[in-house]
Amino acid sequence: MVIDDELASRRKQYERVFSKPDFDTVFVGTPAELRDNINRPVDGYCVDVFLDSGDWHGRNAASLLSNELLDRPRPAPVFLVSRHWGDPSAMALVSEANRIPDAAVVRYLAWTEFEEVAKKPAAKEPAKQREGALRNKILDDLTTWHGWSTFRPGPDDPIRILTLADMQFGDKNTAPDAIFSEHWIAKALNRDGLIPDLVVLAGDLAFGGSPAEYGLARNRLVDDLLTYMWGANRFDKMRDRLILTPGNHDVNLRFAACDGYGFDLHSGKLKEISGASLSGSKPDSRSDGSWRKLHSDYALDPFRHFARELRGCRQNQTVVVNRRSRMRASASQTQVSETAGRRS
Secondary structure, eight states, rough: EETTTTTHHHHHHHHSSOOOOOOHHHESSSSHHHHHHHHHSSOOOEEEEEEEEEETTTEHHHHHHTTTTTOOOOOEEEEEEETTTTTHHHHHHEEEEEEETTOOOEEEEEHHHHHHHOOTTTHHHHHHHHHHHHHHHHHHHHHHHTTTOOOOOOOOOOEEEEEEOOOOTTTTSOGGGGGHHHHHHHHHHTTOOOOOOOEEEOOOOSSSSHHHHHHHHHHHHIIIIIIHHOOTTTTTHGGGGGEEEEGGGGGGGGHHGGGGEEEETTTTTTEEEEEEOOOOSOBBBBBBSOOOOOOGGTTHHHHHHHHHHTTOOOOOOOOOOOTTTTHHHHHHHHHHHHTSSSSS
């Protein structure tokens, strides 16, 4: 979303940088347009530092982040744009914006960068290079902040996908010669020149969802398949090509089973909890009115840790719902899922 009080005169420059297919941009030039789009989930905000013309009445990027954008439908980074970065008032606003919790200002852009893109139309090649450089800089920031994949094939480029499922590492009934299967797959793909662009691990990676089984899965998949297939020196750069989804065998039932029992300190034995719910729908109330945390909530934790480690995901990829957006989070969930694959 681009927010600029001088949008009428600047829109063409913005459009050259925030162009399709990389961006699907929402342009906001007035407070009324902001009100119309305030609940739209977007992937990033490009905000003019000073909003001092039209109906904005002297508002600025800091006040916008504190008030209008405080309840953003989903967390998104902010890019601040100004032609007056040498002005002390601009730097004061930057300091104010950086003190706002969850403001997520990731880059300061000079308006001259956008102007350079549109300058000297006769020199088309340099202009395109400047345009591409600025666009890629913004895309790289968005990719890093959101943890997106850097894999960006062209519209007509073929994509080769390797799908593996039901490997169930840790199953004691696995045939002895199956330990070589991952290496054989990698060897065959290398031999035939069929190295995949994406690898989908489609559930049941472990047999019982235990951490030890995921340790075995990690060793077999990384050492015998992915590293051999993509190359040891390229594996870290290819982690974002992995897509993982859990299956029923990836649920650690030992955690879930604990919801039906408690430990009696007096007898030193497990005691069945009367009326305990194993559905995971909500915790059971204790006699003192407190709530007991369901152990089944942790049943997928070994899978989550395995997926984060394998893909190299940052640990804090969680959505923070603040005090006023909490009520509308469920209403915007559908919008978020529908637009998750687009960069707005």
